[in-house]
Amino acid sequence: MHITSDLLHRLNNNEPAAHADLFKAVFADLTVFVYRMIDNEDESEDIAISAITRLLGKKLTFNAIEQLKAYLYISARNGALNYLRAAQKEDPFRRQLQDDLPIAEDPGINKKYEMDHLRKLIEAGLGKLEKQCAAVIRLTMQNMQPDEIAKTLNISPNQVYTQKSKGISRLREFIEQNGGKYGIPVVIILLMILCKLYFS
Amino acid sequence: MKALSENITQLAFGKSDDVPLTSEEQKICEEWTSGKASELMKVDAADPRLLEFVGLYDKLENKKQEVWESIEATHSLTQSAQQEIPVMQLPTARIGKRTWMLAAAVLTGSIVGVYALYQFINNDKNSVIPAQSMPVAQRSIEPGRIRAVLTLADNSQIDLDTLPTGIVAYQDQMEITKQQDNQLVYKVADNHKTGTREGNNSLTTPYGGEYKVTLADGSMVWLNAGSSLKYPAAFTGTDRVVEITGEGYFEVAEDKTKPFHVMANGTEVKVLGTHFNVKAYEADKQVTTTLVSGSVAIQHGTLASNIKPNQQAIVTGDNIAISNRSKNEMAQVLAWKNGLINLEGESVTTILQQIKRWYNVDTQIEAGTPETTSILTGTVERSQPLPKVLELLNTNLSVRFTLQGYTVVAKAKK
Numbered sequence: 001m002h003i004t005s006d007l008l009h010r011l012n013n014n015e016p017a018a019h020a021d022l023f024k025a026v027f028a029d030l031t032v033f034v035y036r037m038i039d040n041e042d043e044s045e046d047i048a049i050s051a052i053t054r055l056l057g058k059k060l061t062f063n064a065i066e067q068l069k070a071y072l073y074i075s076a077r078n079g080a081l082n083y084l085r086a087a088q089k090e091d092p093f094r095r096q097l098q099d100d101l102p103i104a105e106d107p108g109i110n111k112k113y114e115m116d117h118l119r120k121l122i123e124a125g126l127g128k129l130e131k132q133c134a135a136v137i138r139l140t141m142q143n144m145q146p147d148e149i150a151k152t153l154n155i156s157p158n159q160v161y162t163q164k165s166k167g168i169s170r171l172r173e174f175i176e177q178n179g180g181k182y183g184i185p186v187v188i189i190l191l192m193i194l195c196k197l198y199f200s
Numbered sequence: 201m202k203a204l205s206e207n208i209t210q211l212a213f214g215k216s217d218d219v220p221l222t223s224e225e226q227k228i229c230e231e232w233t234s235g236k237a238s239e240l241m242k243v244d245a246a247d248p249r250l251l252e253f254v255g256l257y258d259k260l261e262n263k264k265q266e267v268w269e270s271i272e273a274t275h276s277l278t279q280s281a282q283q284e285i286p287v288m289q290l291p292t293a294r295i296g297k298r299t300w301m302l303a304a305a306v307l308t309g310s311i312v313g314v315y316a317l318y319q320f321i322n323n324d325k326n327s328v329i330p331a332q333s334m335p336v337a338q339r340s341i342e343p344g345r346i347r348a349v350l351t352l353a354d355n356s357q358i359d360l361d362t363l364p365t366g367i368v369a370y371q372d373q374m375e376i377t378k379q380q381d382n383q384l385v386y387k388v389a390d391n392h393k394t395g396t397r398e399g400n401n402s403l404t405t406p407y408g409g410e411y412k413v414t415l416a417d418g419s420m421v422w423l424n425a426g427s428s429l430k431y432p433a434a435f436t437g438t439d440r441v442v443e444i445t446g447e448g449y450f451e452v453a454e455d456k457t458k459p460f461h462v463m464a465n466g467t468e469v470k471v472l473g474t475h476f477n478v479k480a481y482e483a484d485k486q487v488t489t490t491l492v493s494g495s496v497a498i499q500h501g502t503l504a505s506n507i508k509p510n511q512q513a514i515v516t517g518d519n520i521a522i523s524n525r526s527k528n529e530m531a532q533v534l535a536w537k538n539g540l541i542n543l544e545g546e547s548v549t550t551i552l553q554q555i556k557r558w559y560n561v562d563t564q565i566e567a568g569t570p571e572t573t574s575i576l577t578g579t580v581e582r583s584q585p586l587p588k589v590l591e592l593l594n595t596n597l598s599v600r601f602t603l604q605g606y607t608v609v610a611k612a613k614k
Contacts, residue, residue, distance in 0.1 A: 001241075023268045028260035032253055033241055041256065045267070051212075053271060060211060070204055073237050074212035077228050093240055097231065112242035115257050122254050141255030168251065175245045 001029045001072065002116065003065050011068070012061045023052050029115050030076045037080040037092055047083065051075035113179065125174035129167055136163040137171070204229055220381060220412075223420060223451070341586050341606065344425050344558045346382040348411035353399025353433065360384065360411065371401060371433035374416050383412040386433060402430040405446070408560035410536075415442070418453035419460065422537050425557040426481070447479040449537045452494075467515045468499040477533055483553065486516040490525065490533045532579075540579040541589065547572050548599055548610050555608055559586045566611035573599045 003025055010018035030048035038044060051072055062068040084091055113121070126134045132153065139149045146164070150157045210217050213225055221229070231237045243253055347361035352369055360368070360378055368376040368384070375389035384403065405411050407426045414420050416434045423429055427446020435458060443463040452460045454473025462469040464480035467487040474494025480487040489498055490512045497506050498513045503520050507513050510530055514521045525533070528544075535542035541554050548571060552563040573596040580589050586603065593601045600613045 020268055020272070023271070024264050027264045027267065028257050029241070031260050032243075032257050035256060036243070036249075036253065045260075049267070049271060054211065054214065058211065060207065062208070063205075066203075067205060067208055070232050070237075071208045071212050073232055073241070074209060074228055077231070077237075078213055078225065081224065081228070096240065097236060111245045112239065113245060114242055115253070118243055118245070118250070119254050119257055119261075122251075137251065141251050141258065143252065143255060172245060179245070 001026045001069060003068060005065060008062060008065050008068060014059055019056055026052065026072055030072060032115050034076050034080045038083050043083055047079035048076055051079060111176070111179065118175075121175050121178060122171060124178065125171045128174060129170060133163045133167045133170075136160055137167040140164060204233055223418065341559055341561055341603075342408070343583055343585060344408035344410060344560070346411060347409040348403050348405045348423065350384065351402045351404065353401060372399070374433045376433070383414065385414040386416040399433070400430050401433050402428055404428040406560070407557050417455060417458070420451040422449040424448065424536050444478055444480060446481050447477070447536065449477045449534065451475045466500060470497040470499065477537070481553070486514055489513045490530065492530065492534070535579050536582070539582050541582055542579050543576040543593070544578060551593065552608060552610060555586070555589065558582055561586070562607040564607050564609045566609060569610050569612050570598045
């Protein structure tokens with residue numbers, strides 16, 4: 001969820017365009033987060049949408065980006081837990097919460113990434129794969145079943161399996177090696193700001 | 201630690217400001233404040249469903265414009281009907297603030313004015329009629345509020361009313377804290393500070409007081425006015441046993457290996473994990489258990505029976521009577537917990553008892569007063585001043601309630 005302080009400022013001023021920008025900044029992240037808990041695409045979208053739209057009518061001032069993120073997290077998580085309770089399912093994050101999560105930002109232990117970062121990593125990693133392998137992975141990401149993929153690409157189901165597992169392991173390797181790299185834009189922006197300050 | 205502001209949590213849960221958070225909701229807030237939330241939001245590169253998630257993310261990113269347009273369309277349809285045009289509000293933001301301050305100033309002015317006038321009239325009254333209560337120290341009659349006294353294992357007493365929020369004491373490796381929303385919470389001390397060992401704590405509410413406590417096992421108890429709850433600081437044995445006099449609403453944390461027992465005036469309520477209300481004021485000479493969810497077993501001497509949700513067990517003497525309760529009647533039983541005084545279906549005696557405990561006044565029933573009022577319905581907010589409550593009570597046809605000094609007197613209407 002990338003929320004800039006400029007966006008926050010415009011939201012606090014109740015600018016209509018800011019709501020659209022907020023929605024676009026967080027919709028996919030929130031929906032995937034809910035989806036990982038409840039495993040239902042439509043419901044996940046609904047929960048994420050209602051978390052965001054609940055803000056629209058209200059004139060609430062968030063004094064920090066963290067507060068807005070807290071609001072979104074709590075709304076989405078609560079929506080998901082309510083859904084799970086009604087469906088009498090367990091919270092898949094419960095065990096993870098009980099174990100002590102390593103909060104230390106040590107990249108050696110921590111191989112977790114935010115969704116948009118992962119997406120960029122995978123996009124970059126796909127470029128390094130052979131054509132057929134990348135195609136299998138892309139279709140898998142579109143939620144296609146192996147036999148459909150086999151038909152579409154005109155290859156045998158067996159080939160789909162081998163290409164898929166090869167692709168996944170190559171992508172993992174790629175993420176492991178390059179996990180830190182795609183955070184670079186932030187560094188560049190900071191450098192640019194520094195340069196601007198220094199030379200102006 | 202990350203901070204959370206209250207209006208944000210209330211909005212996130214879709215609650216109005218004065219409704220407290222449930223334990224589940226508090227857990228969610230803790231996930232955020234402990235920093236675990238941002239870890240949960242991230243996805244492990246080794247997650248077997250990685251591709252599925254990234255694929256979905258991709259799809260959502262591609263269609264978000266479209267989704268937003270449809271939201272905007274429906275939202276503007278509903279919004280224009282109920283709100284003024286938002287464009288008008290934008291440039292007036294600063295003026296709006298000033299109007300607010302002006303309104304606040306006028307309001308403060310008028311409150312001060314009314315108060316002064318009230319004081320003046322009151323003083324006048326006092327000087328004209330030498331009040332019979334002159335020798336008695338002046339005490340105004342106010343509705344009850346959140347207050348209680350905590351008694352620790354070594355019999356030392358702590359007045360929770362005047363205590364600032366924060367850690368109250370350490371007992372049996374448990375840390376006792378008074379939270380900002382004025383409730384007491386027991387939890388295992390992080391650094392295992394050794395406080396006094398073993399022994400019971402007790403929480404006592406005076407007349408005109410109520411309190412909420414979260415026990416060592418996570419069970420929550422709301423204590424009504426004039427009640428007392430005795431419990432161990434930590435539940436170390438095979439059973440969880442607490443003792444109550446007065447009235448309490450229990451939300452017992454589930455633990456099948458450690459049954460939870462509530463002892464009340466010789467009656468024992470045994471549960472595994474449920475929500476229920478126990479009313480055991482000595483003056484009532486009966487113990488009433490009302491079950492909201494789950495299942496509980498009631499035992500009194502050799503008698504025992506189970507009750508189901510929406511049932512009530514009344515133990516009087518050596519008898520257990522079980523009856524079903526309608527949704528309406530359940531709400532009446534739990535009215536106090538929700539900040540209400542129930543009037544419906546109550547006898548004059550029980551109405552007066554509620555008033556006595558909440559407003560800390562004496563009560564008196566004159567001879568010849570009917571046992572029940574003819575027709576009172578609904579509830580009154582407990583935060584209302586007593587005269588207002590009496591005014592409402594007097595809308596009934598058969599009984600008149602009057603305040604004489606510090607005593608509420610009920611007598612038959614002629």
